[in-house]
Amino acid sequence: MTKLLEWLFAVSLVGVAWGLVTFDLLDFQFPAVYREVAWPMPVYLLVVFGCYSLATVGYRVATFNDCEEAARELQGQIQEAKEDLKKKGLKI
Amino acid sequence: MASGKGNKKKQEDSDKYSVLLPTYNERENLPLIVWLLVKYFGESGYNYEIIVIDDGSPDGTLQIAEQLQKIYGHDKIVLRPRPKKLGLGTAYIHGIKHATGNFIIIMDADLSHHPKFIPQFIEKQKEGGYDLISGTRYRGDGGVYGWDLRRKLISRGANFITQVLLRPGASDLTGSFRLYKKNVLESLVERCVSKGYVFQMEMIVRARQLGYTIGEVPISFVDRVYGESKLGGNEIVSFLKGLLTLFATT
Ligand SMILES: Nc1nc2c(ncn2[C@@H]2O[C@H](COP(=O)(O)OP(=O)(O)OP(=O)(O)O)[C@@H](O)[C@H]2O)c(=O)[nH]1
Ligand SMILES: [Mg+2]
Numbered sequence: 342m343t344k345l346l347e348w349l350f351a352v353s354l355v356g357v358a359w360g361l362v363t364f365d366l367l368d369f370q371f372p373a374v375y376r377e378v379a380w381p382m383p384v385y386l387l388v389v390f391g392c393y394s395l396a397t398v399g400y401r402v403a404t405f406n407d408c409e410e411a412a413r414e415l416q417g418q419i420q421e422a423k424e425d426l427k428k429k430g431l432k433i
Numbered sequence: 434m435a436s437g438k439g440n441k442k443k444q445e446d447s448d449k450y451s452v453l454l455p456t457y458n459e460r461e462n463l464p465l466i467v468w469l470l471v472k473y474f475g476e477s478g479y480n481y482e483i484i485v486i487d488d489g490s491p492d493g494t495l496q497i498a499e500q501l502q503k504i505y506g507h508d509k510i511v512l513r514p515r516p517k518k519l520g521l522g523t524a525y526i527h528g529i530k531h532a533t534g535n536f537i538i539i540m541d542a543d544l545s546h547h548p549k550f551i552p553q554f555i556e557k558q559k560e561g562g563y564d565l566i567s568g569t570r571y572r573g574d575g576g577v578y579g580w581d582l583r584r585k586l587i588s589r590g591a592n593f594i595t596q597v598l599l600r601p602g603a604s605d606l607t608g609s610f611r612l613y614k615k616n617v618l619e620s621l622v623e624r625c626v627s628k629g630y631v632f633q634m635e636m637i638v639r640a641r642q643l644g645y646t647i648g649e650v651p652i653s654f655v656d657r658v659y660g661e662s663k664l665g666g667n668e669i670v671s672f673l674k675g676l677l678t679l680f681a682t683t
Contacts, residue, residue: 344599345681394593401589406576408653415547415655422468429504431464433497 359383449480450555450612451534454542455524456485458492461659462543467501467510469548477552484511486528488518522632526622529615538612543657546610550652554612557648564617564645567603567637568610568652575605575651591672595634598680602641603649606634610652617645630668631675638683
């Protein structure tokens with residue numbers, strides 16, 4: 342099953358569950374409060390997911406390591422390499 | 434420089450590591466990356482070869498590579514040039530054909546991937562018997578240097594979307610600093626059709642799909658110092674296209 346199908350499957354499951362409660366498709370006679378909670382649920386979920394995404398990406402951007410030390414080490418090694426290669430007879 | 438201790442310890446080790454270095458206009462970087470590779474392989478004592486796949490670089494990268502071959506020997510530096518620029522994906526395929534090692538290391542020649550991590554890749558692989566080891570900028574001590582906020586945001590954002598949609602079981606999908614068992618790489622390369630960044634992503638997604646085991650090692654990615662970078666606006670578009678293709682087909 343491709344990822345696309347997995348997603349479609351999951352989304353339709355949620356959709357069916359939502360439809361069942363909100364419109365009482367199978368005539369379960371749910372109390373009215375069920376429907377009130379259920380009908381805005383997709384929007385809630387989207388908002389929650391959006392907030393989660395923004396927070397996660399924001400946090401990860403803020404904590405993305407800056408490898409100053411690695412850059413400095415590399416600069417030093419570049420100098421060392423250039424001198425050594427010159428000695429070994431490399432002509433650029 | 435070379436520590437005799439390391440050399441002796443690994444002499445009976447029959448594993449050989451072929452490093453594939455695709456180059457296009459890397460005359461300044463190539464000698465430096467080769468020097469670093471020789472240094473770290475020398476210190477750790479593993480058996481290796483460096484395969485340079487130059488695509489007819491107009492800046493004379495190949496002439497530099499020939500000089501390096503004279504300095505370090507034909508057994509260590511192997512040249513497999515192609516007459517014109519044919520792209521990264523086919524450069525790997527071309528390199529694999531000529532590789533004599535049972536492991537293959539793929540890395541950029543532009544010094545953004547530091548050879549000091551290779552011994553860590555190898556140890557990690559031996560530790561867990563992994564089919565592939567992927568360097569990751571997004572975990573542990575991994576990170577980047579020389580990226581502004583915008584680039585970090587794009588990178589993290591793209592990575593997040595990809596993680597959500599594909600759940601690939603690896604944290605760095607677009608990085609291209611990896612170690613593969615040779616047969617694993619061969620079977621993956623055969624299956625992968627994407628280009629550019631998406632190629633690296635497809636490799637790891639398909640690896641997971643085929644049940645290969647993946648180990649990760651944090652790496653620091655230092656942006657290229659010399660030469661031209663090719664990151665543009667249409668990179669993002671082609672990345673998204675590739676992502677959706679993988680989403681629909683894997
Ligand atoms: N043989 C060959 N090598 C290539 C080709 N295109 C890129 N390369 C090499 O592949 C490596 C990665 O390419 P880069 O230009 O660094 O691409 P990048 O890392 O995505 O982007 P920047 O580092 O920002 O430039 C480098 O070693 C290049 O020299 C190609 O068509 N043929
Ligand atoms: Mg690069």
